[in-house]
Amino acid sequence: MDNLEKQLICPICLEMFTKPVVILPCQHNLCRKCANDVFQASNPYLPTRSGSLTSGGRFRCPSCRHEVILDRHGVYGLQRNLLVENIIDMFKQESSSSKPAPEKKEETPMCDIHEDEKINIYCVTHGVPTCSMCKVFGAHKDCEVAPLSSIYQTKKTELSDGIAMVVGNNDRMQGIISQLEEACRAIEENSRRQKTLVCEKFDHLYSILEEKKREMSQKVTGEQEEKVNYIRGLTRKYGDHLEESCKILEMGIQTMDEPEMALFLQNTKPLLKKIEEASSAAHLDKVELGYESMDHYKVDFKKEGKALRSIDFIQDDEDEDEEDEAAGAGAEEGEGSQTVPGGAVPATSAQPSSTPQQMSSSPSAPTSTPST
Template sequence: MSRRSSLLVPMKSIERELICPICEELFTQPLVLPCQHSVCHRCVRELLMPNHDDSLSTDAGSESSNPGSPRARVPSPSTEKLERLVRSGNPRPDTVHITHHSNRGVVSMLFRNFTLESIVERYRQAARAAVAIMCNACKPPVQEATKSCMDCKASFCNECFKMNHPWGTPRAQHEYVGPTTNFRPKVLMCHEHEMEKVNMYCEVCRRPVCHLCKLGGSHANHRVTSMSSAYKILKEKLSKSIHYLISKEDQVRTQISELEEMMRHTEENGQLAERRASEHFERLLETLQERRTEMLRSIEQSRSLRVERLRAQVEEYQGMLENSGLVGYAQEVLKETDQSCFVQTAKLLHVRIQKATESLKMFQPAATQSFEEFVLDTSKEELLLKELSFSGVPAPPVIDLSRCRVYNEGLIHWRLSEDTLPTDHHIVEFRKLGSEEEQESGWSASEPVFGCSTVLSDLSADSSYTFRVKSCRNRVYSPSSPEVTLHTPPAPVFGFLFNEKCGFSAERLQLSKRRDSVESVAGMSLLLAAERVQTGSYICLDYIIGDTGISHGRHYWAFRVQPDSYMIKVGVASDSKLTEWFHNPRDTSSPRYDHDSGHDSGSEDACFEVSQPFTLLTVGMGRLFIPKASASAAGDHSSRVLPMPQRIGVCLDYDAARVFFYDADTMRCVYERPVDCSGTMFPAFGLLGGGAVHLEEFITAKRLSYL
């Protein structure tokens, strides 16, 4: 058997590819939708023009041509089904709209899928191989056809074909194929230019077009290739894909076997799990039944004993009534006048009377009627039963990097899978990265955490830590979450809040109640100030500093700049000039005469450095601007503009007289420079136009706890 014949696929196996998705029967004159799906011509017309009489003839061998066929009895599917099919794969939604205003135009613009039509016909022939196609030209007795002429659209036996296609006539040039009932046009014609043959392919619309469509039609600006090129490329791709799939037949069969084996094991394991669960519930029911029997028996015994005691007491008191003759007898004894005889009889009688009297005076039921000591509280047990669940291995959590922060302490957040069952607690493990000795020390673990976040204390400064989390349910731990590495700041956290008493402009700055956020409002006051600005002058920044100073050591703080902020300066300020700076508005070095326009020019940088006690970095409009004086960025303007980090960190080394600026998420230093630490240094911020600065919670937590 040849290689080609070994790769052929039986016609029966492709049946599901030949079914119309609308009527769910074999295609009849299929049309190609813009989404590249095919739908029966009749289905499209029935949906879009339900009252239109379909005049397009159908194949002689088509089942749908018979009004009594099953196809004719199928109710029309909804238009929504067709619309969903069109939209599911339409590369350009604007190329087709299934509307009632242009339905006829939509149908006329759709190409017939002749290739699919031919395959369906071959499938029909294979399905009715026992039924021969007869010659259309024979006189009785009719012979079996051997050829079908695509030009005459008829089938012929050998003799009739020769008679109808004699040599030397135009008919001899007709195209013929094997016997078929499917006669299609020899070439496709353009829908927009009916006299033009389709000879090009639009790669944008993924449909055949003619040369006029490319020259001045709707595809003039589209990428168009020749039909021969598209044919060659697509046929090569399709052939390679088919050969690849066929070459992987053994692999597919192996995978099918594995899947079938998995299905068998799944069935077995599912049945085993059902049996085990049933056994557990049966044991629970047996235990409940035993406890029920024991406790009901206890109640019954107590009830019987109490009733018996009360019955005895009733009989005793009933005896008093029945022995009423004792009173009459005693009255008769009292009539005895002989003293010796009276004493002899009355002594015993008095004892009996006295007992009856004491019983009446000291009446007490022999048993209690309440059964309060037998009341059951099963609320806890009911809750446990309601929370009863399978004790499988929990799904591993995932650490949420967007909410994690590390300073002197590490704030670690994580999230659980949406379909995970409730967990008992979580364990956070972490270890410091560095020397081999430190890594060999292994993982440190937190105490059990009952939420989805925790704080880890005593982390070393300027160090990298790896974190992971695992969940626990019924003493079974999940696999650890994917590990994440976070870098701690280069110095301990410095805590402060904004100071509204030094240089703060209440007209243009709004401070939050907690004093952990400040916002610049570009309002009327800024417009009025602009009216007074002379040529060559600049509107000043509004400054605000921290309420706590630094006089020694290394300190770190972090904050967020609102992304849409216009311009914000961040850095440090010396107290040696703050008093003079904020209380001398006529001085050109005052913030009321700030020479920094925000353009970050070299002259402005120099003027700013000479005149001001601030060491500041410019942030704004989604960018971070490195000062021109930076040695690492000198002479390269493009390298001075960086994307604005989500969080910015500042580290002041007072003893070394240097300040560092960081991307606080990655702890990458973006800029450093010397600073004059001649006095107490304060965190400083300058705002111009709309914008806001928000201090990190770790920075403000210690200060807020003091308030």
């Protein structure tokens, strides 16, 4: 019987179920009044009728925390557990017929001071139950007292309301926890998305820098090839002239060995003319001093480096399309960088200028200076 009684205890009021008993979708049972109290605590803003909630809503089972969703009838739409009600009736009948008298006597507590007196009144002043002798002769003779039954019902109602309030508060806390967990997931997802966007912006900036590096390197390479080709062509000309001079020199040596004076004089005149022409290099170009220097291709990225180091997230609500247009216009005008109020530089606009001021726009052309 004791084990059966434990199974018939309501988890809200901690008393035996009172009819009608409602069965929840999770198969747990509650007194209808307790179910209504829990429902009202979980849905404080729903309309009521005659003190009872009748519109749809939801609350959690106090035994297993399963969410119970109600229709427009509220708790009155839950099914009654007639089997449990019948078991309660039989249990009460069996208890009233078989319960021994001494056990009833033991259920009534006795006064600690007057051991033969039962505790049958409640001291309102001190908030403790006591006996009649304490009220007449004892420590509570000047106190305000009330019957135990009235205080019992009041305190039981207060406890039931408190339990319902705790249940409702727990449901709200669970809702807040769910919202916080969802906020954490949203923050992580937004962070991943923004990191991806930032990386894309920087990749775009890298591609612009690589393109400018390639263009500037091509300019230097172009002038290098032009100068090297010119020097090599000049070298071939000087080589051809040297080869011709060597041939004339060989002819002159052979003529010096000619013993016949008439033949010697006959060959000397044209040979001297050839020697004079070979001795002159006026028709050959000469390289200017410093022609091999490439120092005019100087670059200075101090301004651009400062702009890159000041890159930060945009601090205002300016439209990104307008910023991109402004960045393009700044690049065409040769500006080193663009800034926004507050010292922040958008990632798309912090680019080196297309034409550094310290760099020559075109390679110097080779010059030809006739020798004197």
